[in-house]
Amino acid sequence: MSDDVQGVYSHDQMAPRRRQSHPPPPLELSATHVRSDPIYVRKAQLFRVLGHPVRIRMLEVLLGGERSVGELQAALSLDSSSASQHLAALRAQGVLESRRAGTSVYYRIRDPRVSQLLAVGKQILTSALSDSHTLLAGLTDEPPAGARR
Numbered sequence: 001m002s003d004d005v006q007g008v009y010s011h012d013q014m015a016p017r018r019r020q021s022h023p024p025p026p027l028e029l030s031a032t033h034v035r036s037d038p039i040y041v042r043k044a045q046l047f048r049v050l051g052h053p054v055r056i057r058m059l060e061v062l063l064g065g066e067r068s069v070g071e072l073q074a075a076l077s078l079d080s081s082s083a084s085q086h087l088a089a090l091r092a093q094g095v096l097e098s099r100r101a102g103t104s105v106y107y108r109i110r111d112p113r114v115s116q117l118l119a120v121g122k123q124i125l126t127s128a129l130s131d132s133h134t135l136l137a138g139l140t141d142e143p144p145a146g147a148r149r
Contacts, residue, residue, distance in 0.1 A: 059118060
């Protein structure tokens with residue numbers, strides 16, 4: 001018999017059982033490969049920089065158009081250091097671009113698709129919260145445990 005045939009017969013069938021080998025799907029990537037792939041690394045960095053509430057709000061303010069650092073600080077109640085750190089992080093990922101005019105620095109969203117990204121994020125969140133609200137409403141309609149009907 002060949003190497004892939006076991007010399008064991010099942011009770012229902014009088015034929016040899018073959019060992020099953022399951023090769024991994026051809027497009028499956030190892031975790032190590034994914035972590036080191038520059039595309040996935042850059043995507044993760046982009047989402048990481050977008051993962052701060054102040055930065056999301058900053059982008060929402062900038063959807064209305066270019067703003068100076070001072071205007072952003074006032075709109076978000078930020079001190080100079082915090083505003084600079086957040087702006088630098090967004091700029092480093094290519095989300096924002098800046099220009100200098102005299103002593104002021106102005107920031108704007110580099111790619112108009114950022115507004116679409118924020119809108120889709122809002123839709124996903126709204127849908128998830130709506131589903132949670134529906135579930136919660138269903139739970140409040142149930143009688144308490146142990147209560148008789």
